Amino acid sequence: MKESDELKAFDAKLQSENLGPLWSSIHALNTIEPKAKPIPYLWKKAHIERHLEEAARLMEVGGAVERRAVFLINPGMKDLQPLGWGGATQTLYAAVQAVKPGEIAPAHRHTTTALRFIMKGRGAEGRVDGEKIPFEPGDYLITPTWAWHDHANQGDETVLWMDCLDTPFTMYMNVCFTEFHPDKQQPLQVPDDYSAQRYEGGMVRPVSDRTPQIAPLGRYKWEQTSRGLEGLSRFDPDPIEGYAVEYINPSTGKDANDRIGARMQKLPLKFRGKAHRHVHSCVYHAFKGKGYTVMNGVRFDWSEGDFFVIPSWTWHEHVNTSDEEEALLFSTNDLPIMEAFQFERAEELQEHDGHQQIQEVFEPIL
Template sequence: MTSTENTTTDERAYASMAELSAAPLWRQYGELMPAEPPSRARAHLWPYARLRPVALHFSRALSMAEAERRVLMMVNPGLTDPPATVPTLFAGIQIVMPGETARAHRHAANAFRFIIEGDGAVTTVNGEQLAMRPGDLLLTPGWHWHDHAHQGHSPMMWLDGLDYPLVNSLNAGFFELYDAPVQPVANPDEASSRQFRHGRLNPAWRAPSTDHPGVSPVGSYPWEETERALATIAEAASVAGSAAEGILLEYSNPWTGGPVLPTIACRIARLRAGFAGVPRQHTASTIYHVVSGSGSTTVGEQRLDWNDHDTFCVPGWARYAHQVASDGDATLFSYTDEPVLRALGLYREQWL
């Protein structure tokens, strides 16, 4: 058989393969089995000083009834369709104004709120009302009813974190509206936080939920407790912390000692003045929010300069290092998909 005949036969075979919804692995092997993890996500920073005026504009131009949730999505330039901040996680800035209520709903995706500014608002999660104060971390596990109400006097703004990009990629997303604008308060306010606020002394009359395994029973991790822990440890000069992340603490599930949500680990770090992180990379994608202070993070060849309340992301397997000037400490809140990667045996890291 001649070369021309071979080519003609191959073309017919490839065409038949396509008609059968099949494809030749040998033509895509390098793309399907890369030497290192590729990522469409890019390192990117969203400046709060520029996002805040936009959020305030839409607080006047768009009612809660029109918006359902008034959120500015932080869309990674490499992940615009569908929109995500990193491949598995989402970040957004939500704003609720005095007198407003964000109606009750629930979804399969796990979520949390890290409060940026404001006072006088509450979120109700499965019948438990939780106060929202700057620096507080509030959990909204998957398929928990939740609504927000604001009776304060100034804008209430927070960082929304969700794992809906992961949930939707697994084709496991569900959503449901509550049959009333708000759900009834059925439990004492902040009961879960008060019960589990005492280190490793957990209430013996309760047991881990079988309906939501891996979900922390704590509704709110208040900033006053977080700041106290950070300050106590950071004041000890002998405690160096992580060479890459400084004094790094993880919000934990008191039942397991592990992450607060099955798919999301939440952490807080104090970077001392003059901190220069050792570069490293890992397969987990991470979103950072600047609680206070200023500094920079070098991701690959890109430098991200950050200030109070900015948000930035480091894609998985990207080389990164944090730096803080010598004139003051910085505090970074972060969340990551590391629990998913560890559960699947896919977490890997290396120091550079």
């Protein structure tokens, strides 16, 4: 719509009085397709860990400091106050948390829901609603909404893990409550690693869990996830994902965390996935191997320990550049939220045999 100078002046007057002219803004409000606020981005492992080491020099966890964690702020989100809402994407917060030997991160709970993926180190454990859960590299752990949780390291090495919460979503909805436990650690109510022992059988469940529960299984052991990927690997890989599994709630069959999805995928040697895009956004952690992901024509090179984000409706494809080592990618997503509101849709790239033309290479902060 072409506006006259008089109409433009009228539009400005409306806005100055906290009103809006739909005639000139309808296409900005009703977009033809999603226009994500966050942008494709990548953070290098060494960059994050260097700052965690400095944080470890400056502070101890357990007193005034509750958690030692460095979180990812997407450049497209950083104008939001405070601190870009902690947004790696418009719905997902992601961080790397470090707990040194002897430290206890005190107990609290909040309406944001959380999950953890153990990156490296042994000897740490968490308590979630009265259950002590050991942490091993490759484990995936659930902290449901409003569940008491604390962390401790009784080993002799620093333990690092990825945190993912739906903080930007709860910030936008203005629904975040937090409560602090009167004791540094909550009391234990069941045997250690109770839920994982109840589910030793894998794809069978205790009869008592036929009734849906929010998180009957708190720890998904790496050895079981690895076996799942090995079984898939006897067959041809998916042309987009390679070999991928998702973590599910055994009492419902839905995502293990009710608001945040999570997956582990393996890219076989020299795998070159085809491109697609979807409404849900993702945060990726390169658990093993090296390769690159093309997002909207930009190549993002990653290696073990790195993080990258795929915003909503972004073309993307994954490539394993090695002919010697398979690549493992852990990822989180907001698919449960998108499906709940029936927003989700996906599309596969048809041109160029399903592959994007690389127009530039991303240069990360080192």
